[in-house]
Amino acid sequence: MTQTKPSQITVAGSVENTHANNGHSHPEKWEWYHYFWYNTDHKVIGIQYIVTAFMFYLIGGLMAMAIRIELFTPDVDFLSPEVYNAFMTNHGTIMIFYWIVPSAIGGFGNFLVPLMVGAKDMAYPNLNAIAFWLNPLAGAFLIGSFFFGGSQTGWTAYPPLSIITANTAQSLWILSIVCVGTSSILGSLNFVITTWKLKVPTMKWTQLPLFCWAILATSLLALVSTPVLAAGLILLLFDINFGTGFFRPEMGGDVVVYQHLFWFYSHPAVYLMILPIFGIMSEVVPVHSRKPIFGYMAIVYSSMAICAVGLIVWVHHMFTSGTPGWMRMFFTITTLLVAVPTGVKIFSWVGTMWGGKIRYTCAMLFAVGLLLMFVVGGIGGVTLGNAPFDLHVHDSYYVVGHFHYVLFGGSVFGIYAGIYHWFPKMTGKMLDERLGRAHFLLTFIGTNLTFFPMHILGLQGMPRRVALYDPQFAELNQLVTYGSMILGLSLFPFLVNVIWSWVAGEDAPDNPWEALTLEWQTTSPPAIENFDEDPIVTHGPYDYGIVKLNRTPAEVSE
Amino acid sequence: MQSQPIDSTDRVVHHASEVTHEQHHSEHPDYRVLGLLTFLVSESLMFGGLFAAYLLYRGGAAQWPPEGTEVELLLPTINTIILVSSSFVIHLGDAAVKKNDINKLRLWYAVTALMGIVFLGGQVYEYMSLGYGLTENIFANCFYVMTGFHGLHVTIGVCLILGVIWRSRRQGHYSNTKHTGVEMAEIYWHFVDIIWIILFALIYILTQF
Numbered sequence: 126m127t128q129t130k131p132s133q134i135t136v137a138g139s140v141e142n143t144h145a146n147n148g149h150s151h152p153e154k155w156e157w158y159h160y161f162w163y164n165t166d167h168k169v170i171g172i173q174y175i176v177t178a179f180m181f182y183l184i185g186g187l188m189a190m191a192i193r194i195e196l197f198t199p200d201v202d203f204l205s206p207e208v209y210n211a212f213m214t215n216h217g218t219i220m221i222f223y224w225i226v227p228s229a230i231g232g233f234g235n236f237l238v239p240l241m242v243g244a245k246d247m248a249y250p251n252l253n254a255i256a257f258w259l260n261p262l263a264g265a266f267l268i269g270s271f272f273f274g275g276s277q278t279g280w281t282a283y284p285p286l287s288i289i290t291a292n293t294a295q296s297l298w299i300l301s302i303v304c305v306g307t308s309s310i311l312g313s314l315n316f317v318i319t320t321w322k323l324k325v326p327t328m329k330w331t332q333l334p335l336f337c338w339a340i341l342a343t344s345l346l347a348l349v350s351t352p353v354l355a356a357g358l359i360l361l362l363f364d365i366n367f368g369t370g371f372f373r374p375e376m377g378g379d380v381v382v383y384q385h386l387f388w389f390y391s392h393p394a395v396y397l398m399i400l401p402i403f404g405i406m407s408e409v410v411p412v413h414s415r416k417p418i419f420g421y422m423a424i425v426y427s428s429m430a431i432c433a434v435g436l437i438v439w440v441h442h443m444f445t446s447g448t449p450g451w452m453r454m455f456f457t458i459t460t461l462l463v464a465v466p467t468g469v470k471i472f473s474w475v476g477t478m479w480g481g482k483i484r485y486t487c488a489m490l491f492a493v494g495l496l497l498m499f500v501v502g503g504i505g506g507v508t509l510g511n512a513p514f515d516l517h518v519h520d521s522y523y524v525v526g527h528f529h530y531v532l533f534g535g536s537v538f539g540i541y542a543g544i545y546h547w548f549p550k551m552t553g554k555m556l557d558e559r560l561g562r563a564h565f566l567l568t569f570i571g572t573n574l575t576f577f578p579m580h581i582l583g584l585q586g587m588p589r590r591v592a593l594y595d596p597q598f599a600e601l602n603q604l605v606t607y608g609s610m611i612l613g614l615s616l617f618p619f620l621v622n623v624i625w626s627w628v629a630g631e632d633a634p635d636n637p638w639e640a641l642t643l644e645w646q647t648t649s650p651p652a653i654e655n656f657d658e659d660p661i662v663t664h665g666p667y668d669y670g671i672v673k674l675n676r677t678p679a680e681v682s683e
Numbered sequence: 684m685q686s687q688p689i690d691s692t693d694r695v696v697h698h699a700s701e702v703t704h705e706q707h708h709s710e711h712p713d714y715r716v717l718g719l720l721t722f723l724v725s726e727s728l729m730f731g732g733l734f735a736a737y738l739l740y741r742g743g744a745a746q747w748p749p750e751g752t753e754v755e756l757l758l759p760t761i762n763t764i765i766l767v768s769s770s771f772v773i774h775l776g777d778a779a780v781k782k783n784d785i786n787k788l789r790l791w792y793a794v795t796a797l798m799g800i801v802f803l804g805g806q807v808y809e810y811m812s813l814g815y816g817l818t819e820n821i822f823a824n825c826f827y828v829m830t831g832f833h834g835l836h837v838t839i840g841v842c843l844i845l846g847v848i849w850r851s852r853r854q855g856h857y858s859n860t861k862h863t864g865v866e867m868a869e870i871y872w873h874f875v876d877i878i879w880i881i882l883f884a885l886i887y888i889l890t891q892f
Contacts, residue, residue: 248714314721318714348725356732363828368818371736377749377821382739386732 151653163258165250166653170257171236172551175544177260178228185219186613188212193575193609199596209592211275211294215267218280218298221394222305223267225536227260229401230347231312233543234340236551238316240644241334243325243662245654248318256311263304270297279590281387284361284372284380292365299358299365306351306358309397313344313351328662334642335424335666339404342428343397346435350393357386381446388439396435398532400428402539403470406492409546410474411667412640413489414481418667420473427466427473434463444512445519453512460510467503471496486638487561491542494569498534502527505580520590523583529576541568541619548626549633553650556630560622567615574608642666719867723874730878733832737825737885748822748890752815759887762805763879766837769798770876773844777869783859785851792848792865795872799841806834826886833875833882840875843868 151166152159160169160176192212195203204212235253239246247253270276273293278286287295320341324333361383363369370376372383403424411418418424440448440456448456474496483489505527509515518524541564548556578601583589587598594602636645643660644651664671741747748754776791810827817827847868850856857865 244711248711249718252718310722310725314718314725317721318718322714322717323711348721349728352725352727352729353732356729356736359832360733360736360828363824369824369828370818370821371740371824376824377740377744378824379739379743382736385739386736389732 154653163254165246165254167235167239167247167250167253168551168651168655170253171232171234173257174235174260175228175232177257177264178224178232181219181223181264182228183616185216185224186616188216188219190609190613192216193606195592196594196602197606199594199599199602201592204592206592207274207277210277210590211271211291213590214276214279214298215271218267218276218302220532221280221398222302223260223264225398225532225540226305226309226394228540229398229405229536229543230309230316230340230343231257231260233336233405233540233547234312234316234343234401237547237644238319238337238340239323240647240651240655241337241642241666242320242323243328243643243656243660244319244323245656247315248323249315252311253315256308256315259304259308259311263301263308266297266301266304270294270301273297281391282358282361283387284364284383285374287361288364288372296362296365299362303355303358306355309347310351313347316340316344317348325659325662327660331421332662332665335407335418335421335428336401336404338425338428339400339407342432343400346393346400346432347397349436350390353386354390357383357390360386381443384443384446385439388442389436392439392442393435395531396431398536399539400431402495402536403428405539405543405546406470406474406495408640408642409488409492409542410477411669412546412638413484413486413492414478415484415669416477416481416667417665417669417671418473419476419479420469421665421667423469424473427469430466431463434459434466438463438510441510441512441515444515457510457512461507464503464507464510471500471503486545487556487558487565488542488546488638490562490565491538491545491568494565495535495538495542498530498538498572501577502530502534505530518583520588521583522579522587522589525589526576526579526583529572529579533576534572538568538572541565544623546638547644548623549637550644550649550651552627552630553633553648554626554630555633555637556626557622560618564615564618564622567611567618571608571611571615575605575612576608578602578604578608641668713863715863716866716870719870723870727874727878730832730881733829734881734885737829740821740825741889744821748826749820752819752822752826754826754887754890755809755813756887756891758805758809759883762802762809763883765798765805766802766876766879769795769802770873772798773869773872777862777865780857780862780865781859785857788857788865789848789851792844792851792868796841796844796848799837799844799872803834803837803841806830829882829886833878836875836878840868840872843871 155164155166155169160173164170191204192209195201195209235247271294274291276282276287276295276298277290278295282295282298320333320337360371364372370378372378372380374380407418407424438456438459440452441460444453509518509524509527545556545561548554582598582601585598587594633649635647635649638645641664643662646660647656772791773795776788776795779787779791815823817823847865850864
């Protein structure tokens, strides 16, 4: 249990005074009902994003459980094939577009970026709110698609399958993705301008917290790649509904064109889901290791390198689509190149922890868990990036195992780390560390039990996206299903913890982790316009051990 | 990155002063133009995706455009001249507002909107006189979707311009120091124009060879 004395930082005392007699119409603090309506405060929007995304996470998680129950036996006995396909498609869609992207970028990005750069809000608060409210609309489209049978194609929506199955559901699916895509573009341009223009003048670019660098890189990537997906999906929509033949070979169209348009976005989407998480890691690791980050500039450059190289690797998803040899060679090389900046980051975090006074808070536990599992996922990624190997395991469970290691072991662990780290700032309440540790333990065991055997299944030849499989795979599949049940179970301590702490938890001090970034220098939760006057930055964000904190030392009892 | 004012107690007293109140609510400069430019970079990549797909289809086809779906050249050329010159006309409006001449602004923006509407009319006339529809073949698919999608953007641009004219009816809504909306409509119109030039080259000129 980490406890600190109430810190001496007393920006809070002035908040009431400041808001007492000015002409602005907002109340002194947000009440619970403000979170359920249109609101332009970036902190409200951030929490709206995270909570909405978490609801979708639960829905997508239930779909995953149903899929795993179906796969417990080799026969089709729990779900009908159409429902199975709809669950499989929408599990992927929801987890990517409705959980990880909105919570990591929209949620943490919105809450933290203005605070971290010392701004009062985002550059365009109204646009920000509109971007958020596109998400529930998109979710309505997606849920609506279930009334028409649900999309059957997997989250990639490859034609010809997407043209010949469940047309109405597929069209609604497309509309919903276009909505979240628009939301993502609007959010991204907001982040770019906010970081670029609203950073307090006293903060040098080399003092910008790494989370902001990560969100900047993510936003640039989203701005460049998302519209291309929209183009592909619009063409698909025309093929389904208006009789065109862009992706119908019999009419002179070409399905591979869709794959190019799709993966030009959807491979960078992988980085949209992991770059903000890398940003969270770069914040959590130094704070809880009590050491300056190892290689600040290396991490900044590696984010930008991932952003740039990430745009020219997409064909590695298409090695089996009749891709010519030179293309396989080129995209194998670029794909392996991405591993370099990623490795730089991994070593930077390890270097940060090395010799640090590590505090095993829940945030840190999830960060270390992420580090371990992302390495496994990353190595799997390097193997898959090699065209000769990929040809054999393409569309097998090896791929499923790989991307769940990076997306669950990476992104979701990162989001959990972020929640444990910033929950006190967001809500003004501490989370219970014991329940948090139970949550971590269950999640860690569940993740490995669920996703590691998938690699073996894939190497043995089990194809992905099937409800019916060869009985020889039954034993490992049962193990995977048990693992997924543990993952399902792991949510209970988390939910109890969050709800209980939010309602009746112990009040959080302003800076419970003794962090140096700006968001911790205001109240918990921050006042409506964050800072009473522009903060003056006098040192770097990770100068632990270099700068003496001007306060009584905190008591940390483990 | 702790900040000085926050952890020094004497500064806290200072917070309550009137000076700080004004500081507290000082607005940052207007970054809307910058935001629009960023958005248009993104938007142009949507067209980029369509152009790339078009070129891939062209590269894979034996004959482009296929027999029976040729495009005409005279009307689109006139249309192109109208749209490109409208970009100069709208700039006259922008120059006028910077000289505080709101009547000239209204005039030039109205002329631009009219040219845009003529362009759209010409486009519709072309659609009706071509003799083949959207679903004829892959070239017709590309032709109608790309020009139609561009036409949608022209329509949005005309709406923006009409919006500027509508708002300018109020005295003092736009002036030489306050004309961000005017500028944004102009930028969007230039964007639509540039996209058309690329589209014209791809669809009308490259098909002649």
